[in-house]
Amino acid sequence: MPELFHRKLERSAIGFVLAIIAVASVGGIVEIAPLFTIDETVEEAPDMRVYTPLELAGRNIYIREGCYACHSQMVRTLRDEVERYGPYSLAVESKYDHPMLWGSKRTGPDLARVGGKYSDFGMSRILSPREVVPESNMPAYRWLARNSLKIEDLPLHLEAQRAIGVPYSEEMIENATRDAYGQASPGSDSASNVKERYGAETQVRAFDGVATNVTEMDALVAYLQVLGRLTDAAFEDTAAPEEPPEPIE
Amino acid sequence: MEVEERDPVSGHRTTGHEWNGIKELDTPVPRGVLIFLVITHVFAVTWWFLMPTWPLGTTYTKGLLDVDQRAIVEQQLVDAAAERAPWIDRIERASFEEILPNEMLMSIVQSSGHQLFGDNCAACHGVDGRGSANYPDLTDDDWLWGGDVETVAETMRVGVNTEHPESRVAQMPSFGRDGLLNREQVNSVAAYVYSLSNPDYSTSENIDEIEAGREVFLTSCAACHGANARGNQDVGAPNLTDAYWIYGGDLQTIVTTVHGGRHGHMPTWDERLTNAEIKILALYVHSLRVEKP
Amino acid sequence: MVSTLTTNERLFALIISALVSICGLALAAVGRQDLLAAQGFIIMVFGLACVFAVAQGFYEPEPSKERLSSYYDDPIKVGIALAMAWAVFAMFIGVWIATLLAYPELTFDQGWASFGRLRPVHTTGVIFGFGGNALIATSFHVVQRTSRARMPDQLSPWFVLAGYNLFCLLAITGYLMGITQSKEYAEAEWYADIWLVIVWVTYFILYIRTIARRKEPHIYVANWYFMAFILVVAILHIVNNLAIPVSLGHAKSYTVWSGVQDAMVQWWYGHNAVAFFLTAGFLGMLYYYLPVRAQRPIFSYRLSILSFWGITFFYMWAGSHHLHYTALPQWVQTLGMTFSVMLLVPSWASAGNALLTLNGAWHRVRDDATLRFIMVAVVFYGLTTFEGSFLAIRPVNSLSHYTDWTVGHVHAGALGWVALIIFGSFYTLVPSLWKREHMYSALLVEVHFWLALVGTLVYVFAMWNSGIVQGLMWRTYTEEGTLAYSFVDSLVAMYPYYIARAFGGLLFLLGAIVGSYNIWMTIRATPLTSRREIDVPQSGAVVVPGE
Numbered sequence A: 001m002p003e004l005f006h007r008k009l010e011r012s013a014i015g016f017v018l019a020i021i022a023v024a025s026v027g028g029i030v031e032i033a034p035l036f037t038i039d040e041t042v043e044e045a046p047d048m049r050v051y052t053p054l055e056l057a058g059r060n061i062y063i064r065e066g067c068y069a070c071h072s073q074m075v076r077t078l079r080d081e082v083e084r085y086g087p088y089s090l091a092v093e094s095k096y097d098h099p100m101l102w103g104s105k106r107t108g109p110d111l112a113r114v115g116g117k118y119s120d121f122g123m124s125r126i127l128s129p130r131e132v133v134p135e136s137n138m139p140a141y142r143w144l145a146r147n148s149l150k151i152e153d154l155p156l157h158l159e160a161q162r163a164i165g166v167p168y169s170e171e172m173i174e175n176a177t178r179d180a181y182g183q184a185s186p187g188s189d190s191a192s193n194v195k196e197r198y199g200a201e202t203q204v205r206a207f208d209g210v211a212t213n214v215t216e217m218d219a220l221v222a223y224l225q226v227l228g229r230l231t232d233a234a235f236e237d238t239a240a241p242e243e244p245p246e247p248i249e
Numbered sequence B: 001m002e003v004e005e006r007d008p009v010s011g012h013r014t015t016g017h018e019w020n021g022i023k024e025l026d027t028p029v030p031r032g033v034l035i036f037l038v039i040t041h042v043f044a045v046t047w048w049f050l051m052p053t054w055p056l057g058t059t060y061t062k063g064l065l066d067v068d069q070r071a072i073v074e075q076q077l078v079d080a081a082a083e084r085a086p087w088i089d090r091i092e093r094a095s096f097e098e099i100l101p102n103e104m105l106m107s108i109v110q111s112s113g114h115q116l117f118g119d120n121c122a123a124c125h126g127v128d129g130r131g132s133a134n135y136p137d138l139t140d141d142d143w144l145w146g147g148d149v150e151t152v153a154e155t156m157r158v159g160v161n162t163e164h165p166e167s168r169v170a171q172m173p174s175f176g177r178d179g180l181l182n183r184e185q186v187n188s189v190a191a192y193v194y195s196l197s198n199p200d201y202s203t204s205e206n207i208d209e210i211e212a213g214r215e216v217f218l219t220s221c222a223a224c225h226g227a228n229a230r231g232n233q234d235v236g237a238p239n240l241t242d243a244y245w246i247y248g249g250d251l252q253t254i255v256t257t258v259h260g261g262r263h264g265h266m267p268t269w270d271e272r273l274t275n276a277e278i279k280i281l282a283l284y285v286h287s288l289r290v291e292k293p
Numbered sequence C: 001m002v003s004t005l006t007t008n009e010r011l012f013a014l015i016i017s018a019l020v021s022i023c024g025l026a027l028a029a030v031g032r033q034d035l036l037a038a039q040g041f042i043i044m045v046f047g048l049a050c051v052f053a054v055a056q057g058f059y060e061p062e063p064s065k066e067r068l069s070s071y072y073d074d075p076i077k078v079g080i081a082l083a084m085a086w087a088v089f090a091m092f093i094g095v096w097i098a099t100l101l102a103y104p105e106l107t108f109d110q111g112w113a114s115f116g117r118l119r120p121v122h123t124t125g126v127i128f129g130f131g132g133n134a135l136i137a138t139s140f141h142v143v144q145r146t147s148r149a150r151m152p153d154q155l156s157p158w159f160v161l162a163g164y165n166l167f168c169l170l171a172i173t174g175y176l177m178g179i180t181q182s183k184e185y186a187e188a189e190w191y192a193d194i195w196l197v198i199v200w201v202t203y204f205i206l207y208i209r210t211i212a213r214r215k216e217p218h219i220y221v222a223n224w225y226f227m228a229f230i231l232v233v234a235i236l237h238i239v240n241n242l243a244i245p246v247s248l249g250h251a252k253s254y255t256v257w258s259g260v261q262d263a264m265v266q267w268w269y270g271h272n273a274v275a276f277f278l279t280a281g282f283l284g285m286l287y288y289y290l291p292v293r294a295q296r297p298i299f300s301y302r303l304s305i306l307s308f309w310g311i312t313f314f315y316m317w318a319g320s321h322h323l324h325y326t327a328l329p330q331w332v333q334t335l336g337m338t339f340s341v342m343l344l345v346p347s348w349a350s351a352g353n354a355l356l357t358l359n360g361a362w363h364r365v366r367d368d369a370t371l372r373f374i375m376v377a378v379v380f381y382g383l384t385t386f387e388g389s390f391l392a393i394r395p396v397n398s399l400s401h402y403t404d405w406t407v408g409h410v411h412a413g414a415l416g417w418v419a420l421i422i423f424g425s426f427y428t429l430v431p432s433l434w435k436r437e438h439m440y441s442a443l444l445v446e447v448h449f450w451l452a453l454v455g456t457l458v459y460v461f462a463m464w465n466s467g468i469v470q471g472l473m474w475r476t477y478t479e480e481g482t483l484a485y486s487f488v489d490s491l492v493a494m495y496p497y498y499i500a501r502a503f504g505g506l507l508f509l510l511g512a513i514v515g516s517y518n519i520w521m522t523i524r525a526t527p528l529t530s531r532r533e534i535d536v537p538q539s540g541a542v543v544v545p546g547e
């Protein structure tokens, strides 16, 4: 009789504790472990690149400001989402995202495909939104253009990322600070190296419109501009109306 | 072992235990709960058979229905495209002259254009298309590149100052910063430009400055904005004599413009929107203007 | 407080506090180039404050041996006060962010005051500050009473309480400064996460040691739930927060999980934070204060078994219902959906068990606002779990996900269930702890009840409406097969609801303030009870667990 068994169980604190652990562990193990063993969970995308140091710094600002509280980065497999935002998101697109930023609330629109949608200046203007869209309830992020970006410790950031599996090369780590500066300073000596290291499609610009300094706005816009553009995989065999974005510049 | 005790209200036996006054009844699990349990389990197990469900090491059970959320949405997109095909084809093939008088097509332009404009253009030009500082008003009569529907569609397709190979290029030089004009000249030409749309500004006191500004204008600016300052849509140079301004028509902003130059950037929509969508938007922008009193 | 500690314990307390402040100092030093310095400073000040508090009472006389024949209630009292303080603070932030969504310029151009940073301050403040302190306080009370045993020592309850509040403080000041891992409900950074593990393990050991001293051989249901709450939250917390700090001198860390696996781990955590923090813990509370207040035996012991193990087992599978239609493989979504449906059975079994317990006490529900708090909480619990299982069905979720409907569901649970059960329990607990005849004002309890109920209803109805409108607008097509509304159209349609929600939240907040005042006045201005209840541990031999 199960009940009698339970009467016994509930007289032993240790037994009860062990039972709880056993019963509560099953679900998580069955659902999480196979995500590492079933290969098709994360699609193949040979053209997938890692974030440049500047983009990574921008991602950290995105996290810091809590943009994920209002914006998802996940186009679901639903007709209206694909038609509004673009091809549905693939798992591989967030393969290097520690942590992922799929979000759980859309007070603002999805941002998974916002990269390349607007000019840099348009993007930075969106960050003081009511000047352009009076209906918006997004906070104004004016301080981002005032704060200069902290870039000296970017090598440490890349190293930490490498430790958890993001394939940054030794060279990338060593030059992280210079690359961050270069990507936001077109024409500088460091600028061309960025493309060399991260691929010809990497955008090198004065993202905030001012070439002489590297601000937090530079980093954030660089990150927003690369959203959905680390790989073209999502554009390949989906019936989405769009074509893959052409390389810029 | 335990003393039997019954609850006077329900008549059920207690379990015989007591924790600081709290007791429990030994009521059997109500039948309804068990039925409910069975129903939900039957549902779940059925679902497991039909749908992809159980992981098996390096693969998983695919389910009898063999459904896949990605295949489903892709089919839906194909169906949706087929559903829209009749009028999409017509919009794609017809010229703007043919579409404009066609009420049926224009009503589609209105509804679809509203959404496309709101999701793609409103971030810069505002929900109503009226622009704001730095972004042109698309509902007025003042056009940088031309307001007929073809030209608007072309502007959208290639953008302004983009990386598109055919991009329109708009370059208002930075006269002050680059030392093309000295400070005095910048101020005077700005005063002149300001006076064009504000005739009252010119008084006997500043008439000399404005005259000097006119000289500067004719040598430095007329090449693009025209001797009469009415602009030139070939180079995207705006009309400076009317009341419509992108960056602002007050004296201070004009000084800033002449000093620092302008380099507006309108994205290209070639890759993001389909041909038909660009046409719809061009017509929609056109209709915004028509509606304006 | 210090006077109730033995000399040994005082010494330990001093050492621990000193260690904490030294750790704080060390963090501040290695992190001087970083925001970590500020966090280290907070830890140091907190540690020094504790050193100071202990030192002040260090030479007070030892507590008498008699203490051992009574329950140890001091930490519970402080826990209640902290919970109410957090409630008022965090719900004020809730009202603020609700207002921000309607009037976004209220940020004064300050980073810390923007929506994205304040939102986790609100969620952490209510769930961990308010909910967590209430759980710790009531669990200390329940475990002692149902075991008829005093807690084994005087120091570890204080360590748990103070340590836990240090965690909350670090988390919240961190978010304001921009320190966050962005993992919902686990935003705090690595050093705070590690600290919480230490605190939590102590909590678990303390709990188990108290249970081991119990006088009734059988462990009462409330303690099953509290144990599940403590244990599973520990597992969830550790797995979800595995991360690598950029360096020991950086507050920033990178989660070891990435992409789709991270999404699954995060929502396995997120959903079960709901299950074991916001549900299991509070069911523990319910299982004690409901029968006590209603003066009725629990309706069915057997139903309790079914619901307890059902909840413990099924909940852990349901997290993937937060990821329907995403890049998470569909097989996991099927599991999440089906287990969420099955989960409704044990959930409703608990709610039904509670409501049927009230049979024979309905006249009390009518007359006693405190019992009504508990009763309505149970109704909202039933409602929220039904809604949750419904939202977990894929097609329904395709509409509700990402919209305010989720927020409506959350607050039906958070306000209607979590907050109301806490208030009901506190109104039961406060007079008995402080040995008062009754609460200072029954009328104010009544006022609080109606403010809370109306506030919850306004909030939840506003969000149901806005969520469904939003979801429908996003997917409405014209006859020609094109999308009918732009995103901004849907945003414009939200404003009336956002204002209504802020108003509902304000009512709820006012209720919490009234409640705090009432509790305060009960402690300060209500005469001691003349009744002599026997509220002491049972003396005699400790029953050996397992016996």
Ligand code: HEM
Residues within 6 Å of the ligand: A069, A104, A105, A107, C091, C092, C094, C095, C096, C097, C098, C099, C119, C122, C123, C126, C127, C131, C184, C406, C407, C410, C411, C414, C415, C418, C419, C501, C502, C504, C505, C506, C508, C509
């Ligand atoms: C005064 C009462 C409250 C108000 C005005 C309020 C307001 C809010 C607002 C405006 C949000 C953000 C929603 C969004 O992003 O659109 C939110 C989120 C949240 N609140 Fe509250 N809140 C209140 C009380 C509570 C309580 C008592 C709890 C828990 C015990 C709670 C738990 C949460 C949670 C978990 C979220 C996150 C929801 C999600 O991510 O979907 N709130 N609240």
Ligand code: HEM
Residues within 6 Å of the ligand: A104, C184, C270, C274, C278, C279, C318, C321, C322, C323, C340, C341, C343, C344, C347, C381, C384, C385, C386, C387, C388, C389, C390, C391, C392, C393, C397, C400, C401, C402, C406, C409, C410, C412, C413, C414, C417, C418
């Ligand atoms: C049978 C029980 C329950 C089930 C099956 C359930 C299911 C769900 C589902 C499907 C969502 C929406 C996920 C999404 O679309 O993003 C959700 C969100 C949520 N639920 Fe429940 N729910 C249950 C009970 C509760 C209870 C009792 C609470 C108590 C407060 C609660 C708190 C929350 C919170 C805080 C979220 C928001 C998570 C986030 O996105 O940040 N749920 N739940």
Ligand SMILES: [Ca+2]
Residues within 6 Å of the ligand: A104, A105, C184
């Ligand atoms: Ca959320």
Ligand SMILES: [Ca+2]
Residues within 6 Å of the ligand: C181, C183, C186, C187, C188, C189, C190, C193, C241
């Ligand atoms: Ca954390």
Ligand SMILES: [Cu+2]
Residues within 6 Å of the ligand: C270, C271, C274, C318, C319, C321, C322
């Ligand atoms: Cu959930």
